[in-house]
Amino acid sequence: MTKDNIGGEVLAFLAGNLLDPTPTNYRFGYLYLTRSSKVICEETDTYIDNGMRMKQETIVEIMGKHASASDDPEERIAARDEAVEMFLNAAGDLARETKRQADGVGRDIAEESQAIREGAQGEDLKGAIRRIIDRAATAERELSTASSRIDRLQRDLEEARNKALVDELTGIPNRRATRAMIQDLEIRKVRYCTAIIDIDHFKVINDTYGHAVGDRALKLVANALTEALAPWPVSRWGGEEFLVIAETPDAALLAEKVTIAKDALADRNLKLRETDEPMGAITFSAGVAVNVETSDETLCRADNALYEAKKSGRNKVLIAPESGRVADAA
Structure with missing residues (x-):
């Protein structure tokens, strides 16, 4: 043929x-x-x-x-x-x-x-x-x-x-499902906040321990976030990024809960399943934004706050202000 x-x-x-x-x-x-x-x-x-x-x-x-x-x-x-x-x-x-x-x-x-x-x-x-x-x-x-x-x-x-609509690895909603959730909120004219969360130094985890361990780390973070941030939905936004949608206009409230989840995860003593060897803490950085005129702009503001969190040392949660400088959630 x-x-x-x-x-x-x-x-x-x-x-x-x-x-x-x-x-x-x-x-x-x-x-x-x-x-x-x-x-x-x-x-x-x-x-x-x-x-x-x-x-x-x-x-x-x-x-x-x-x-x-x-x-x-x-x-x-x-x-x-x-x-x-x-x-x-x-x-x-x-x-x-x-x-x-x-x-x-x-x-x-x-x-x-x-x-x-x-x-x-x-x-x-x-x-x-x-x-x-x-x-x-x-x-x-x-x-x-x-x-x-x-x-x-x-x-x-x-x-x-x-x-x-489900991410096969973690079992939580995927990017497509998240877009649908945001669209529904905007149709109903509900004020909301978003948090984009990115695992710190995830490439190091993959390079050091292999992709199987990296996959388990993603599942661990997904479960930790889902439990800590309920009833607000957590989805896998792509790669090592997660996104939270909170039906509240209070960005500080969402940032506080994400910070609590971050600190609880960082305090866990993680070990490799295969060797029982300690693998160190898993931390993440996050950017939080309250919704503005369009969902794309809202996500862009949250992403910019995440970028600032990464640039300023990682392992922190920053809030994108309505105007002015990015604010630390702590």
Whole structure:
């Protein structure tokens, strides 16, 4: 297979499985035929080897597994977006099919009812009544099947949505979920504060102890912040950065709670799981800002305060003022 004919091969593959040539299905076919995804290849080969045709709901399931298995965060997000889109399309198709079936049942029963109203007697009457009962029973079975499919689609869609909004490593909301939370606050015109938190010298942890320990450090900080700052949500903003959203216009209050969390974390005696060797304290720096006209400006102000905290020695929490110089939270 060459790059020149891959497009035709993908379209032929989709046509052979009676799949619409949508962008999502094309991506699935491309990843399979180019052997670019181990999960997609293994799952699809199983279906083909057993002589089964790929159905749309099968594609949804396989693409979801592909998303979960990918090491590339952007790939996971893209694949999950596609899975959500496919779930919605499948639900729409199912709803339209159910309506067509309901319309057909209505027409059939109306025809038999008309025959009864026109004076059907004897065997004709019995036959009309029997056909109405049989058609109603068939419709009930079809409706039950459709209802089960809808329930499964709803569960799968909810799972896909949840995965798309959760950071897989730490289990807390990710950047996308945080953006949605901020948007909701702004729509409701709620005053809020944000804190951007960055682990100090995180690269040193990775370089000294390895990425596995670095991942455990991220989970440790995520759990510590989530517990200390509840009920305010803590999310992973990216890399070793976390973001807190507090439904309060009091930046000093948020800064105080973040400082308490910072000091509690720094006081913990951490040891390496593998050797029981002390690894020193984990500290972080943070910048806090009250919301202004736009969320981007608010986040920028918090980020600037974080930068000042890093520049002035780390392990501190600074507040971005409405105007003037950055203030120390201590």
